[in-house]
Amino acid sequence: MNYQIHRGQHEIGGMCIEVNASDGTRILLDLGMPLVAPDGGDFPFDTPRRPTAELLSEGVLRDIPGLYPHDPGAPDIAATILTHSHLDHYGLAHHAHPEIPVYGSEGTLAILEVGRIFFPDSALPADLRRLPSNKPFEFVSISVTAIPVDHAAPDSRALLVEADGQRLLYTGDLRAHGRTGFRFENMLTDQRLHGVDWLLVEGTTLGSSGGTHGLSSESDVENELVKLARDSKGSLVAVVASGQNVDRLVSCFRAARRSERLLVIDPYQAYVLMKLTPPSKSIPQFTWDDVRVSFSPYQVQRLKDAGMMDLVYEMSRQSRVSSDELATRPGRYLMCSRSSLGMTKVFDKIGPDRVELVWSMWSGYWERDRCAMRTWAERSGVVPHVIHGGGHAWPEDLKRLTSAIAAKETVWVHTDAVSAL
Ligand SMILES: [Zn+2]
Incomplete structure (x- = not known):
């Protein structure tokens, strides 16, 4: 199994990670809109609705073979799996080939569907499907287990990906201090996650813009x-x-x-x-x-x-x-x-x-x-x-998570920190 972070490692937003298995099966984890423009300002809100070709030529969408409708080799991705319903994780998913199904939790799909009614301009993937929680779901030779996490978006998930006898855990966005903080504590003792080959963990609060603003819980x-x-x-x-x-x-x-x-x-x-x-x-x-x-x-x-x-x-x-x-x-x-x-x-x-x-x-x-x-x-x-509390785990909680999981390799994503922990 291999992975590639197409976007969202050294920035907050625009998440897109590809995982592929040795038999050629490929899946994407998130396909989000960037939040921070090159000049440091906000990314324009109409970005999702702009033409695919334009976004590709500007590098907003990454050139991922087999993903886009104009590519004769597409669809060559088995599925896109969303961790949660924040724009920087799902916002560009509709630019993919319409036959690539997009999976999310019940709550993620509910929020997207509500958006279809209240924001008629919002662009959503054609084929939305529900990914069950806490049990392995097979995408050809790759298995994905969606694990409930605490975050500001309802019903958010971390994703445990397994193929070729290896395991990768992508946390999505998470925190320990929300109303379902017990989910974070559960992860610390979850044997399915212990010692994974790769832990891709969000580090929003480690960087300058993730800050220590807000109340603690x-x-x-x-x-x-x-x-x-x-x-x-x-x-x-x-x-x-x-x-x-x-x-x-x-x-x-x-x-x-x-x-x-x-x-x-x-x-x-x-x-x-x-x-x-x-x-x-x-x-x-x-x-x-x-x-x-x-x-x-x-x-x-x-x-x-x-x-x-x-x-x-x-x-x-x-x-x-x-x-x-x-x-x-x-x-x-x-x-x-x-x-x-x-x-x-x-x-x-x-x-x-x-x-x-x-x-x-x-x-x-x-x-x-x-x-x-x-x-x-x-x-x-x-x-x-x-009066606000942040949506992301504080550095001390992240430390608890990375040491409890004890991955063979820990990779920080979703952070503008120059050097992570
Ligand atoms: Zn989020």
């Missing part, structure tokens, strides 16, 4: 939110976070309960939570007593276009909260917000002095991007509270 995030909510009676607590970061949503839900507020989500989040019920049974749902849905006209239209007006009516009947209600009693609610113009209009209606804004994503996004929320905050004289 998801429960710290919850506690900080509770403190803020109790200290700001009469004000709306509005938490800007990624809609697919379910751990964060659970933290918001728990913080709302502990501070005797109702959790407010939008239709996108309500739908994400609904679709994730099979893999995560205990996550909050819009049907729960202390959850409300604030309607965004754009999102309602997307559901309507997808023929799901029944769901809109159900959300409306069971749990809708209007902007008038939010403005009348803002102190009753803790809201998971989006950085959108529509949201800032709701905040203006409530009154900026009655909104406690929480930035619950990487602080670099706030500093670098002039998003709708930052523009509104600066105009209104609102200073956000930054």
Whole structure:
């Protein structure tokens, strides 16, 4: 068995690893979009939708024989396997030959399918299939075992690849400090992983941009939110976070309960939570007593276009909260917000002095991007509270992982650290 890291070793993003067996069977692990442009800025968000030939000529897509539709030798890859639903791991997978199946966990596929509805421009692979967890799945002569890991994307996986009597473990993205940190601890004693030939491990936090920003755990995030909510009676607590970061949503839900507020989500989040019920049974749902849905006209239209007006009516009947209600009693609610113009209009209606804004994503996004929320905050004289916990394992946890697994060779990927541990 051999492997080749096509992209994503010395950068955060653009992950793509090929594994091949001696009989010529080849698979790809992730096929993601780069995040960092050569000038150090963000990669343009429309990158996935640009033509394959252009991305290849610019080197954004790597020249991998047998992968792309224009290659007469294609398809010569048995499958692409995704570790999770973050753009830097799946974002370019649709450029591959459409007959190459793309595998992911139930939760990964759910997030991708939800994206198809709410972001009609998003480009997704044609043939998406579910990869079962914790048991070997055969791709001709290569076997892949998907191992659940804790990460900010729901239902993320590490991949154990076996062929020719050798083993390679690719961690994908993972951490020990989320709500399912026990999965990380399980890996330390998992005999299937001990002594693998190659450990390809993500090292985001080892580099300069992976940093030590953020709180150390998801429960710290919850506690900080509770403190803020109790200290700001009469004000709306509005938490800007990624809609697919379910751990964060659970933290918001728990913080709302502990501070005797109702959790407010939008239709996108309500739908994400609904679709994730099979893999995560205990996550909050819009049907729960202390959850409300604030309607965004754009999102309602997307559901309507997808023929799901029944769901809109159900959300409306069971749990809708209007902007008038939010403005009348803002102190009753803790809201998971989006950085959108529509949201800032709701905040203006409530009154900026009655909104406690929480930035619950990487602080670099706030500093670098002039998003709708930052523009509104600066105009209104609102200073956000930054309450965030990182999605990646801290260096001390990575050390525990690499020493417990004791691979014959450990290779750091997904890091801009000059020299890894
Ligand atoms: Zn990730």
